[in-house]
Amino acid sequence: MKITKIDIKNFRAFYGDYSIDLCKSGKNLLVYGENGSGKSSLFFALKLFLNSHVNNYNFLDYCNIFVETTDGGYLKLSLRENEYSKLITYEWSNTTKETNDILILDAAKTSGFVDYKGLLKTYFLTPEGNRVNIFDILINNLLAHSINSYTQTSFTEDWDKINTSIPKRNTALPSVMRYTGLKYKYF
Amino acid sequence: LRGAYAMRSSFVSQVPIAQTSEDKIQIFIILVEYIIYLEKQLKHKESDNTSSIRLARDKMMVRFFEQIIDGMVYELYLSEELHKGDRYFYKYVCNENLPKLESIKGDKMPDLRQIFEKLFDINHPIRKNIFFLDSLEAIRIIQGKA
Numbered sequence: 001m002k003i004t005k006i007d008i009k010n011f012r013a014f015y016g017d018y019s020i021d022l023c024k025s026g027k028n029l030l031v032y033g034e035n036g037s038g039k040s041s042l043f044f045a046l047k048l049f050l051n052s053h054v055n056n057y058n059f060l061d062y063c064n065i066f067v068e069t070t071d072g073g074y075l076k077l078s079l080r081e082n083e084y085s086k087l088i089t090y091e092w093s094n095t096t097k098e099t100n101d102i103l104i105l106d107a108a109k110t111s112g113f114v115d116y117k118g119l120l121k122t123y124f125l126t127p128e129g130n131r132v133n134i135f136d137i138l139i140n141n142l143l144a145h146s147i148n149s150y151t152q153t154s155f156t157e158d159w160d161k162i163n164t165s166i167p168k169r170n171t172a173l174p175s176v177m178r179y180t181g182l183k184y185k186y187f
Numbered sequence: 188l189r190g191a192y193a194m195r196s197s198f199v200s201q202v203p204i205a206q207t208s209e210d211k212i213q214i215f216i217i218l219v220e221y222i223i224y225l226e227k228q229l230k231h232k233e234s235d236n237t238s239s240i241r242l243a244r245d246k247m248m249v250r251f252f253e254q255i256i257d258g259m260v261y262e263l264y265l266s267e268e269l270h271k272g273d274r275y276f277y278k279y280v281c282n283e284n285l286p287k288l289e290s291i292k293g294d295k296m297p298d299l300r301q302i303f304e305k306l307f308d309i310n311h312p313i314r315k316n317i318f319f320l321d322s323l324e325a326i327r328i329i330q331g332k333a
Binding site: 054100 | 332
């Protein structure tokens, strides 16, 4: 399956309706433009569209801020198996949510959305070690939504489960002592 | 156990047991025997010097065979939903003609690893169907993802 057409109306930076035609064969798309021209909005349009059912996103939360709610808006994705096959169009708007189709859910599981904010973290040093925490970048960004074959859940979910199962030491007491100078006997 | 549900036979006995053919039952038996054998083998390996990568792969093998059984159970109870979404398990497992554990002579681990690697191939329909299984609404509800 390939995306052959993307229709956007009143979504994030898109004011009014726009249509991106990728021809019947679903050509590759390279997007470039000035800051604020809507590149990220198109990126998020696709990302949110695919995950809208599983994560229960509300379209109104992503509407262009200058339009009235009554003006409406939508994201439409048209897909085609090949040039000769039937065109299938899915819509996500305030009133319609066709993103629970198995085709969209399968696509969501294999899509690889990585944005610059995630990649920027490769330059962030950890305060204590003066080095980049590659593990965090992998688990919380690059592989965040990838499925762990062993558990059949995403790596982020797995990591959260591990973290919550680790008994936490009560750190409140030592910090109180550190800042007040009080000794143990007062507690 | 505070907040936990007690399991009572009066409720459990009401869960319908799906009936299936002898051929399909045999596939379940073969896979269960693989898993029991592998679990026993892995218990020994955890204490000796088996490399952690090999051990992790072997544990994945057990988990994957369990996932195939899970898939077949889903297909047994929810065949309509699965087939509507083009998810099949029985026919692909049948096509593999999996050998019975007792028919594997000598050290069974290399043969089981070979079977696993074949089924676990990223393009194998069994692996694909396990991966995409929770795209089906009914499965997500059962797995608590909906």
